[in-house]
Amino acid sequence: MSLLLNRNTFGDPANTGKVLTRPEAENLFSSWVINPRLQLHMKQVAHLMKCWAAEKENINEADQWRWEMAGLLHDADWDQWPDQHCKKIIEELESRNIDPEILHAIASHGPLHFGVEPETKMDKMLYAFDELSGLAHAYALMRPNNYEGMDVKGVKKRLKEKSFAANVSREDIDDACKRAGILLDDLIAFIIPRQAVVK
Ligand SMILES: [Fe+2]
Numbered sequence: 001m002s003l004l005l006n007r008n009t010f011g012d013p014a015n016t017g018k019v020l021t022r023p024e025a026e027n028l029f030s031s032w033v034i035n036p037r038l039q040l041h042m043k044q045v046a047h048l049m050k051c052w053a054a055e056k057e058n059i060n061e062a063d064q065w066r067w068e069m070a071g072l073l074h075d076a077d078w079d080q081w082p083d084q085h086c087k088k089i090i091e092e093l094e095s096r097n098i099d100p101e102i103l104h105a106i107a108s109h110g111p112l113h114f115g116v117e118p119e120t121k122m123d124k125m126l127y128a129f130d131e132l133s134g135l136a137h138a139y140a141l142m143r144p145n146n147y148e149g150m151d152v153k154g155v156k157k158r159l160k161e162k163s164f165a166a167n168v169s170r171e172d173i174d175d176a177c178k179r180a181g182i183l184l185d186d187l188i189a190f191i192i193p194r195q196a197v198v199k
Pocket of ligand 1: 041045074075130131
């Protein structure tokens, strides 16, 4: 099964800045994504994207939602249409005339799988948060106090254990950090306290 998208441009530049409203996005999210674990993962990534936009990129509140929306919907088709992963949600958002930057971020969140290179900072951060967020959460689930007291060292130790959360691609994490120009330690330190508040 190939998930290659076989194209590099998404959406129409005339739709730059166009977004779903929060209720529209939440409606799409809850009608397409049934698995509560996947829902939580997508909410966590959405929150990390919003925090990064606000804290590191100094992006205004309206634009923070574009980052958050990319995170919230990046895996929207994974639950019900895994063989059309990325393709289906992109086509849905294209039909709703959504900002091409959001579409490109979703399309490039797994360059090794979808064949689309992350280009913008939004692209790169979505790719960087995706797998590492999943690993940090798997670690939280096995800790007695969840995220409380979790540190960078502990997450890195789990990362080195290949059998821990084996479905999390270590290759993607390395590749994503390099592309984003962020040290693994810094990214983990950013994720832990912010992800901890997402329920
Ligand atoms: Fe994801």
